[in-house]
Amino acid sequence: MDIKLEPGDFLIKEKTNCEALFIVKEGQLEVYRTSANGEKVTLGMISSGEYVGETALLKGGLNTSNVVALTP
Numbered sequence: 001m002d003i004k005l006e007p008g009d010f011l012i013k014e015k016t017n018c019e020a021l022f023i024v025k026e027g028q029l030e031v032y033r034t035s036a037n038g039e040k041v042t043l044g045m046i047s048s049g050e051y052v053g054e055t056a057l058l059k060g061g062l063n064t065s066n067v068v069a070l071t072p
Helices: 054-059
Strands: 010-012 028-034 040-047 066-069
Touching: none
Parallel strands: none
Antiparallel strands: 010 066, 028 040, 028 066
């Protein structure tokens, strides 16, 4: 299944049920968490050829971070 995102679209939201492992075909994503006081804490960037979503999928729990598109 192909998912197309525009800048600002969420692929994964923290504290939601894990649905899948995603492989990025093209573009760049930002991975971040929201701190206890509501501040954004950037964890890293995901680029073409990399994957995201594996942690919650393997642990069978909730997503631990947000993943948002930076580029189409």
